Amino acid sequence: MTAPANAVPERAERSLRQTLLSPGYRRLLLLCVLLGVPIALACFFFVGLQHELQHWVWTSLPEAAGYDTPPWWWPLPALVLAGLVLAPIVTRMPGGGGHLPVNGLGGAPVGPRALPGAVL
Secondary structure, three states, X not given: OOOOOOHHHHHHHHHXXXXXXXXXXXXXXXXXXXXXXXXXXXXXXXXXXXXXXXXXXXXXXXXXXXXXXOOOOXXXXXXXXXHHHHHHHHHHOOOOOOOOHHHOOOOOOOOHHHHHHHHO
16 A cells, blocks of 8 residues: 555654754754844944945045045055055965965865964
């Protein structure tokens, strides 16, 4: 004899219900909420701060300096500052700032020694 057609879905539903109601799954959900909500809020406020900073740099600051629109050279000081900050990190920290982008996703694996330079 063959089993009824709805036997497999009932068994799967019972297994799913058992998994969803288990204490381990509930602890995992609680951990996800405790981690996810603060991280999402931090990301939201970071994006808001980034928006305000971008508005200040490209609108308010040029007006305060007496320009109607940002001049062509306006991004150059920020690029020079970024280069001055990153050059010592790439040249002096272990790992040289991470993997070489020219290798793409291939190339030799990067070890934990390169982590501090890549994070900064």
